[in-house]
Amino acid sequence: MRGFTGDGPSPWTDLERPPLDAARLRRALVVPGGVWTxxxxxxxxxSTNSDLAARARAGDAEGAVLVAEVQSAARGRLDRRWSAPARSGLFVSLLLRPGPEVPPARYGWLPLLVGVAAAAALSRIAEVEVGLKWPNDLLVTVDGSERKLGGILTELAGAAVVCGMGLNVSLRQEELPVPTAASLALAGAAVTDRDTLLRALLREIAELYGEWRRVGGDPDASGLLPAYTARCTTVGRPVRVLLPGDRELLGRAVAVDGDGRLVVRTADGADHPVGAGDVVHVRPQADER
Known part of the structure; x- marks a missing residue:
């Protein structure tokens, strides 16, 4: 996802886009026995992900949260680059160490977990319905069209997992990186205060992560799989899956399986599960039913 480059003086004042209050956030979120340390x-x-990954490899404890008011070299999936104006969104990375309770094979559920938690928190606090595009996008509807509100990127850092999220909060129409992007403000959110949103997001993630970890990362027992499926706008739609080597898969997305893969049913009735690491893009196509 590309974005505003930030060149030149900011047109925004601190009153319009105030900085985050780190001390208040720590008091609210870094509590004894909690996930966030x-x-x-x-x-x-x-990049908050790059910074936190380096700290993870150096031995930082689970539960570290790193937030940036602006990022100059932020990365999306497949190393796509993007940027946004200072204090216009939430740019946050989390350091998690799920083992030994969770088998590494289930770590692939973490970006989906963060997506479910973010969508639930934003829908409740901001009063904007947020959907999930498989595998890692947050979506809202603006002027009748579905647009990208944010994205999630997770990466392994030794035995740890770093989960990063970029969320557009106050972007105006003229600041959008592409016409298909959106912000909470453009979606008519009831709340755009970033401190309030970040507290809600991190509390929701901590609750869902704790339950998922308690049951060994089982997506069914934790309720994660049904919760993701319920919010996933990709399931049930005709899709065009672009694969490496200029290959493609055409069919209908019929499910997300127990490994977090998208199951695409082709015209011959065969089901093809594809993992997030196997695809370049998932695009909607015209429904010919």
């Missing part, structure tokens, strides 16, 4: 807000960095 530290929370840092930096004015600017290249």
């Amino acid at each position: 530290s929370l840092e807000v930096v004015a600017e960095t290249g």
